[in-house]
Amino acid sequence: MSELTIFPPEALLHASLEVAMAPVVGPLVLAVSGGRDSMVLLQAVARWAPERIAAVATFDHGTGNYATEAASLVAAESRRLGLTVVRERSRTPGHSEAAWRAARWDFLGRIARAYKARVATAHTRDDQLETVVMRLMRGAGARGLAALAAPSRVVRPWLGVSRAELARWATLEKVAYLDDPMNVSRAFLRGRVRHELLPALEATTPGFADQILASAEKAASWRREVEGHVDAIGLAVSPSLDRVSCPAAALESTSSEGRGVLWPAICARAGVTLDAKGTRELVKFTRSGKRGSSICVSGGAIVLRRGAAAGEPVGDRYEVRRVSPPRVRDASRAWSGVSETLPPRFGRFRWRRLHTAPPPGECMEQDLWSMGFPRGEQVVLRVWTAGDRIRTAGAPAGRRVTRYFSAAHIPALDRPTWPVLLVANELVWVPGVCRALAAPSRPGRSELIWYRCEPECD
Incomplete structure (x- = not known):
């Protein structure tokens, strides 16, 4: 009877990496936590495809000494390898798996956009199995059962590789990593599935893991067909x-x-x-x-x-x-300064300084996206609030901005982030919506500094 062929860990990982990266165009941001699987990802990509690494991203959840030490290990190892590393610490530590995941992916998304890259993670075959089982427990349908194998911009080279195989390579290559104490904890659902439910299911139904993973792959194939239809x-x-x-x-x-x-x-x-x-x-x-x-x-x-x-x-x-959840208004949603220094971006809007003033007359009056300010004018830029009023030619005594939003067909969902400008504590401009009667812009005044406001999402 022939013995089962076991590929050397290096050959297996190198092949998995090449297959995963073959269809990917452009650079990668490596998501590295400091744990074994992600540190193996860092070492493997740095060895076999260093030119593809735009940056290494590590996120400290602020949950204690382990999180900080792990982020420090990632930063030190990345610099040793000559790689750019981006490190961030959460200001509001979460207390659930969902909160940690949301904060981590918000960070990774921002870094990937900054580098015009795709995120690469170290999710393994075992991670996929646990995710599928948890989704089954929650009543997921075919779409959800594809789990980590679903079509995505995230690159997952180790999705067909087990944790045990990564551990073999880590031992052979003496990869530095830290053991996350949460990996052995039963405090959260994933830990209980990993250490209790899956071993029991495999013991009572040998081959259970392979059957579940095969079903997940069928679901992923079905999802790829659906995504292709949606693209068309x-x-x-x-x-x-x-x-x-x-x-x-x-x-x-x-x-x-x-x-x-x-x-x-x-x-x-x-x-x-x-x-x-x-x-x-x-x-x-x-x-x-x-x-x-x-x-x-x-x-x-x-x-x-x-x-x-x-x-x-x-x-x-x-x-x-x-629809984003409502946020508490704070000082980060306001800016103040002189007219020459308006920020190039504020929320979803760009602020572009014009070299010449718009032509005077009816054209200028209809273009509510442009406005001029005297040099050195102190202005405040902030988001609209429900009680804001503005004095216009049609309502010299003042009228709520809400009515002008309605007339301009600005959707209610967009209003909480819409910018307004104030001079001397008086609202003078709601870009694209209306100008005040006392607006400082007067076409023909050469000393004015002109700006055009443009929504980024349109």
């Missing part, structure tokens, strides 16, 4: 990745079952994860929705059915907008 129906995704729209006909021409498959995939492009209830609500909305109607769905989104804008060659479209 004419989606439009905003640069900020929080809005997506698709032709209404693409959804209304299919069956209810088909819509139940397409809606979760479409919403996912805006970063929204639908649950079963949200999917049912959208299927129903597609059958009965009228132009101009909208619906809020679980998962943090609002879906609108709108007509085509002027000049658009397509018909009605459904638009999905991800």
Whole structure:
């Protein structure tokens, strides 16, 4: 009887890395925590594909000495290898797996965008198995069961490699790493699944892990087919990745079952994860929705059915907008200074200094996205608040900005982040919406400094 062939760890890891990176264009940001699996990822990519590394990103969750020491290890090892490292510490330590995951991915997303790169993680075959089992426990459908193998911009070279195989290479290569005490804890669901449930299931049903992983791969294959179909129906995704729209006909021409498959995939492009209830609500909305109607769905989104804008060659479209949780207003949402130093970005808006003033007359009056300020003028730039009032030519006694938002068709969801400018504590400009009667801009005054405000997401 022939013996089972066991590949040397180096050959296995090198091949896994090459297969994962072959279809990836552009640089990578390596997500490295300081644990064994991610430190193996750091060493392997640095050895076999160092030119692909834009940066190493490590996040200190602020949960104690281990988190800080692990981040320090990653930083030291990255510098030893001659790599750029970006390190950040959480200001508000979370107390749940979900909170830690959200904070970590927010950090990794920011770093990846800064380097125009894709994130690479050290998720393993074991991580995939645990994730699929946890999703089964929560009643996930075929879409959710694909888990870490689902189509994604995240690169996961070790997804077909077990932790044991990574451990072999780490031992042979003397890879430095720290053991996370949470790996042996039963305090959270993943730990209980790893140390109690999975060993019991494998003992009672030998081959259980392989069967689950095979089902997950079938689900991932199905998801790739669905994503391919969604790509072909004419989606439009905003640069900020929080809005997506698709032709209404693409959804209304299919069956209810088909819509139940397409809606979760479409919403996912805006970063929204639908649950079963949200999917049912959208299927129903597609059958009965009228132009101009909208619906809020679980998962943090609002879906609108709108007509085509002027000049658009397509018909009605459904638009999905991800709704961010409300934030407490603080000083970081305001800026003050002289007119020459307006920040180039504030929230979702760019502020571009113009070399010449807009032409005077009716054109200037209609262009509410541009305004001039005298040199040295002290201005305050902040976000709109519900009580803001502005004195305009049509309402010299003052009128709530809310009414001008409505007249300008600014969606209610966009208003809490909309910028306003004040001079001498008086609101003088709501970009794209209205100017005050006392606005300092007067076409023809050569001493004015002109700015144009432009929303980044449009």
